[in-house]
Amino acid sequence: xxxxxxxxxxxxxxxxxxxxxxxxxxxxxxxxxxxxxxxxxxxxxxxxxxxxxxxxxxxxxxxxxxxxxxxxxxxxxxxxxxxxxxxxxxxxxxxxxxxxxxxxxxxxxxxxxxxxxxxxxx
Numbered sequence: 001x002x003x004x005x006x007x008x009x010x011x012x013x014x015x016x017x018x019x020x021x022x023x024x025x026x027x028x029x030x031x032x033x034x035x036x037x038x039x040x041x042x043x044x045x046x047x048x049x050x051x052x053x054x055x056x057x058x059x060x061x062x063x064x065x066x067x068x069x070x071x072x073x074x075x076x077x078x079x080x081x082x083x084x085x086x087x088x089x090x091x092x093x094x095x096x097x098x099x100x101x102x103x104x105x106x107x108x109x110x111x112x113x114x115x116x117x118x119x120x121x122x
Contacts, residue, residue, distance in 0.1 A: 004111040009098070012120045014089040019081045023102070023112065032077025037105045038080060040070045044117050047097040061093045062117075079112070091119050 009015045023033040044062040064070050064081065071080040079100070095118045103109030 010114040010118045017083040021079045023077045035072040036074040043099045044096040044098040
């Protein structure tokens with residue numbers, strides 16, 4: 001079972017959003033987790049609701065998965081989130097709460113990261 005970490009994103013609208021994380025077994029001195037055949041999903045929901053993932057949750061503002069905004073690095077244990085400048089320019093929301101869930105294909109999933117996503121407009 002993973003212990004989820006809290007991390008907040010600030011995305012500049014109209015620029016590339018690229019974030020790379022490495023999943024370790026234990027702390028960063030331990031070996032990385034082999035993410036081969038794992039699935040990932042990042043959902044952003046309206047943070048204005050009382051608990052974006054609670055009983056009053058709304059439809060996701062953004063959903064990213066393997067091959068659709070998320071790339072898993074297999075034996076390197078990396079998780080890469082990428083949205084192009086064109087994609088972030090189309091965001092019509094200002095902020096939300098997110099969860100990034102991971103798990104082996106066909107197995108249990110768990111939350112790896114959670115926090116907020118703020119869109120910075122110019």
